[in-house]
Amino acid sequence: MTDINIKRLNASQRDFDSALAKLLAWDDSVDHQVNESVRHILREVKTRGDAAVLEFTEKFDRLKVDGVAELEMDQGRLQKALDAIPQDQRIALEKAADRIRDYHERQNQPSWQYEDEDGTVLGQKVTPLDRAGLYVPGGKAAYPSSVLMNAIPAKVAGVSEVVMVVPTPDGVVNDMVLAAAAIAGVDRVFTVGGAQAVGALAYGTETIPAVDKIVGPGNIFVATAKREVFGTVGIDMIAGPSEILVICDGQTDPDWIAMDLFSQAEHDEQAQSILISPDAAFLDAVQASVNKLLPTMERSEIIAESMGSRAALIEVADLSEAAAVSNRIAPEHLELSVENPEALVEEIRHAGAIFMGRFTAEALGDYCAGPNHVLPTSGTARFSSPLGVYDFQKRSSIIGFSAAGADRMGRVASVLARGEGLTAHARSAEYRIND
Known part of the structure; x- marks a missing residue:
């Protein structure tokens, strides 16, 4: 395999700002044809309900049934999947779920009120959404971890009914996804995907209930559909490609850092992996580790494309400048692979999740650390936060x-x-x- 030459930048170069802006640029404009297709699907589902869902499921997932009710999986089927998966997978899912639940229970805020000097009562009533919709990718891209991360905060918030939609192309069902739904307490599951599933959740059909908010990842058609139905329902976010930014003082094993960069690059060709360090020799060492380890990776072609087109090694004067560059980027995932992360984190203002110290691999956050892995991308960490219990609650002002x-x-x-x-x-x- 040909070596990758990762883009090198230096914060002291005169054109650094423009070079960094060019590196970060990502075209999230939706193809006109995708937009038109999604609008057509949503219009059909809104006006024709179940009939449209059945037609699009047959067309896109090659799955023909007589009614949408046949696409619903009952709790018995979820439990059967939980019993069927290998024991090590079940234990791992349950341990991850326990940690995610424990973390999110600490986010739960009660209603509150106070009385001023003349007896006037003021406060805030916190109430959960009635019903939340969870989109889960299906087929080859099956993410049981996504089920846990989206459904558990909803249930902790007190949402009465969590409705999950997951495509099953050609009728192929992923038992680990269904097992995760059982563990997370998902109430109803429909094997429907794509824009038609988003439309069904937003507008409701004869069989699939309308929800108050739609969360969860999906392809360009799903993301476009979520954007279109926003306002009719709430959505979590429109996510861009996955990102990791590592700040390292040069003292971490370069193989560790190279693999941490790979952990996001393997998601897709548009993912972005960036390393910032004041140690030029360390940047060289990580470059060498990348080329050494790349041939050992199963998704080496995707990693090579991502690293070759969107990755960067950035040299800075010191760790304080590294923090300043990181704040400019506002990354989804930020690793502080330094001797004293507690000191450096004080300088960080914008990041979706911050991973402290050399032993805290971002991958742990994706699966089982506890905090949510649904994070703001494309610089939106400047003004938004990870998915949490608060996303499934609303607040009413109390005035008396x-x-x-x-x-x-x-x-x-x-x-x-x-x-x-x-x-x-x-x-x-x-x-x-x-x-």
Whole structure:
């Protein structure tokens, strides 16, 4: 296999800002044909319900059934899958689920309220969504870990019903995915995929119930469909390619770092792996490790394309400059492979998940560390957060004025409302004022 020459950048070069911007650029524009196709599918599902779902399932997944009810898998089938998978897989799923559940239970915030000096009660009522929809990829791309990461926070939040959709092309079912659904407490499972599944969850059909929010990864058709139905339902995010950024002081085994970079590059050709270090010789060592280890990888062609086109080795003056460059990138996954990660993390402002120290491989976060692996990509960590319990809850403000409070604050509201020319607002408040 031909050696990969990973792009090298130096933060001191005059054109570094423009070179970094070029490196990070990713075209997320949706192909016009994909857009039109998705809109057609959504329109058909919205207007024709089950009939459209059946037609598209036969067309795209080569699965023909008489009714959508035949595409639902009951709890007995999920339990059968859990019993059928190898014992080591079951133990691993259950251990991961326990850690994910324990972590997310700590995110659960109760409703709260307080009373001010004149007896007025103010607060916030936190309530879960009634129903959440979980999209899970099927076929070759089967991710039981995604089931755990999406369904468990929903159940911890108190969502009454979690409805999972998963395509089964040619009728091929992945038992590990169904087993994960059983462990995570998924309530209903339909073997439907693609934009038609997103449409069914958003609008509801005769058989598939409409949900309040749709979460979970999918291909370009699924992502486009989620974007289209946003507003009718909530969505988690529109995710771009996977990313990893490693900051290293040059003291970690270069083979470890090379494999950490591979762990994201193997996702797909558009994934991005970046290493930042003040040690130029270490960057050379990691480059050598990449070329040494690449032929041993099962997905070597995908890794080679990703690393050759989107990866970078960036030299900086010191770790503080490394943190500044990282904040500019706002990566999905950030490894601080340094002697004192606790000090460096104080300088990090934007990252989806931060992996502390040499022994904390990003891969642990993908499966079983506990925090969610659904993370903001493409720089969106500047303003968004990992998927969590809070994504499956909503908040209502509580306002209860006493007579004294209505008198006192009614006078304030009256002035402001009349200032805005809204007389009914003013008079409504003034009725409660004691002259």
